Amino acid sequence: MKAGKPHRKATSTSVRGTPGELGVDEWFELNSRDDGSRYELIDGNLIVSPAPSFGHRRLGDRLRAYLESVCPREMVAVTATGLLLDRKPGVIPDLMVVDRAPFEEDAEVARAEWVRLVVEIVSRSATATDRRIKHTKYAEAGIPHFWRIEMRPFRGQGNEKLSVIFAYALEANNEYRLTHRIGAGSTLELTEPFPLTLVPAVLTEI
Template sequence: MPARSTEAPMQAHEARAAGSPWRVPGELGVEEWFELNAQADDGSRYELIDGSLIVSPAPLPMHQWIGDNLRAALHEAAPEELVAITAAGLLLDGRPGVIPVVMVVDRQPIREGASVVRPEWVRLVVEIVSRSTTMTDRVVKPAKYAEAGIPCFWRVETHPFRGQAADRLPVVFTHRLDEDGQYQLTHRIGAGEAVAVAEPFKVTVDPEALAKV
C-alpha cells in the first residue's frame, strides 16, 4: 500500500487581481488554500473545482444545525476505524478542492494529524443544498466525488425543490457508486420517516430529527 500523504502541489500564480488580496486562481497549494479561507472574515468558503474558483456565502444557521446533527449521528454509528468530520478540506485530482458539509473518513490519518483529506480515505460525503450553490451541490460536486471513487454520496434538500411531491423537508437522498462509476439512488427519505441505511455502515436516518431545534 502506498504511503499516505497530506501534501498537494505548492505552486501558485504570483499575479493578483486588481484590488484583490487573493492570488489569481491556479495551482494553489494547500497552505494557500487554507489562507484563502482563513482570511474570509464574512464566513465565505472558497473551493476550487477543475481550476474554477467557487465562492459560497456563509451557510445559514439551519444548514449548519442539520449538518452538525448529521455528523453526530454518523459518528455515533460509525465503526471504530472511521470518524465523521465537518468543514475539512478535500483534495480533488491531487489539488486543493472542496469543503464538504460532512465526511466519513478513515480514523488513522486524522489521528496522525492530516491537514487535508484525500479521496481514498473517504467512505461518505454529504452536501446540504444551498440556494446560492444549487447546481454545484446537486450536479458538479457529485460528479467530482464519483470521479474520485468515493463510494457513498448523500444530498440533503432543505428548501422546496422540483419533484418534491408530498415529501416534507428536509429530504435526504442517499447514493452509492456503481461498477460504472456512477451514483445510484438507494434511498429517498423525507421528514416523518426514519430509515435504516446500510451503507457505508448501518445508521438510521431521520430527517425530521436532524432539523429539530
C-alpha cells in the same frame, strides 16, 4: 475527534497565481479570511460560497454527531474539512465520514481514498454546485457513498416533507446510483456505509 476548520491560521490573506495553480497552503490562506465564506476550486474554477445559514449548520451538526455515534471506531465524522480532488485543492463538503488513521497522524485535509461518505446540504447560494457538479466530482474521485439533503422546496418534491435525503452508491463505472430517498416523517434503516437509522425530521429540529 472534533471537527475542525478546513484551514490553518495564516499570517497573510494574499493569494499567488491563478485559481487553477493554487497550492494547499494558498487554499488555506483563502479559507483563513474572516468573512465566513468557503473558497473551493473545481476544475480550476474558484467558487465562493457565503457562510451557511443557521438551519444548514444545525442540520449538519446534528447529522455529524449522529454519524459519529454510529460509525466504526476506525472512522470519524467531520464538518468543514477540506477535500483534495486529484490531490489538489479542493472542496469543502458539508460533512464527511473518513478514515481516522490519517488524521491521528496530523493530516490537515482529506484525500478521496480516505472518504467513506460525503454529504452535501443544498444551499440557496450553490444549488447547481451541490446538486450536480459536486455529485459528479465525488463519483469521479471514487467516493463510495454520497448523500444530498434538500432543506428547501425543490422541483419533484411531491408530497414529501422537508428535509429530504437522497442516498447514492458508487457503481463500477464510477457513476452514482440513487439507492434511497427519504423525507421527514419517515425512517430508513441502512447497512451501508455502516448500519444506521435515518430520521430526517430529527435532523431539522431546533
